[in-house]
Amino acid sequence: MDKFQFHEMSFTWLKGGTTFMDGGAMFGVVPKPLWEKKYPVNEKNQIELPSDPLLIQYKGQNILMESGLGYQKMTEKQLRNYGVTDQSQVEDNLVELGLLPEDIHIVMMTHLHFDHACGLTKWDENRIVSTFPNAKIYVSDVEWNEMKNPNIRSKNTYWKENWEPIEDQVIPFTNSLKIVEGIEMIHTGGHSDGHSIVVFKQQEDTVIHMADLMPTHAHQNPLWVLAYDDFPMTSVFAKEKWVKQALQQNYWFSFYHDAFYRMIKWSEDGKEIVDIVERSR
Numbered sequence: 001m002d003k004f005q006f007h008e009m010s011f012t013w014l015k016g017g018t019t020f021m022d023g024g025a026m027f028g029v030v031p032k033p034l035w036e037k038k039y040p041v042n043e044k045n046q047i048e049l050p051s052d053p054l055l056i057q058y059k060g061q062n063i064l065m066e067s068g069l070g071y072q073k074m075t076e077k078q079l080r081n082y083g084v085t086d087q088s089q090v091e092d093n094l095v096e097l098g099l100l101p102e103d104i105h106i107v108m109m110t111h112l113h114f115d116h117a118c119g120l121t122k123w124d125e126n127r128i129v130s131t132f133p134n135a136k137i138y139v140s141d142v143e144w145n146e147m148k149n150p151n152i153r154s155k156n157t158y159w160k161e162n163w164e165p166i167e168d169q170v171i172p173f174t175n176s177l178k179i180v181e182g183i184e185m186i187h188t189g190g191h192s193d194g195h196s197i198v199v200f201k202q203q204e205d206t207v208i209h210m211a212d213l214m215p216t217h218a219h220q221n222p223l224w225v226l227a228y229d230d231f232p233m234t235s236v237f238a239k240e241k242w243v244k245q246a247l248q249q250n251y252w253f254s255f256y257h258d259a260f261y262r263m264i265k266w267s268e269d270g271k272e273i274v275d276i277v278e279r280s281r
Helices: 023-027 076-081 090-096 114-120 141-148 164-169 232-248
Strands: 003-006 009-013 018-022 046-050 054-058 061-065 106-108 121-124 127-130 136-140 170-173 176-180 183-187 196-202 205-209 252-254 261-266 273-278
Touching: 018 023, 023 046, 061 176, 106 176, 114 121, 127 164, 136 141, 136 164, 136 183, 141 170, 164 170, 205 232
Parallel strands: 061 106, 106 136, 136 170, 205 252
Antiparallel strands: 003 009, 009 054, 018 046, 054 061, 121 127, 176 183, 183 196, 196 205, 252 261, 261 273
């Protein structure tokens, strides 16, 4: 497991499973000759996209950001369609760290698409139950409402088995919320209407997790948004705002889906990598 010490916060990336999704969909209207220079593609035009939750251990709290693909949550058809090559090892990873799912105090969900939310629940014999039964689960109120009432487009990614068992644990927030000192969730919209980012602050340093507004390092350009985005112009404007601020103020960027980097710090113009935390492969 990859680790990073961010002052008082210990970051550990857990193995949440991997999908291989269509590269064209992941880069929207950007021509392939441009994006394939920045992110490799296979013979099926698919790009590798891990779904690795981040465990933050801070002031006695075990905090999880995202939950991975889960284990045995998908049908054979879904596994094939989403190019799933491996499923979640989150529970095994926690045991390696001396923890159980019951030891997780907080789960932060940037949004509730299947590749982020499947790990919130699991099979227990013949029923689906909460994976982290003692955790408070934070998500924007907009996202939570859509999860429970999906429309004709979003019902393909908002699955009732991912929310019904955890309904009593969910704490929706409006606009923004300080989860604990130094960790804030901020609603942005864009990728989904309720999509949020997470900002970590320690002393003079900041890590920004832009979730699926910037799923990989190759999505730094504010105009490079996903065909999966429900509100692409909202994504563009949110990225323009936050990327500009982050570059100017020397933030770290962290990623959920990047196959190569856990975190990157770029130069102010965004053209040079100043520091990196690589993903073990």
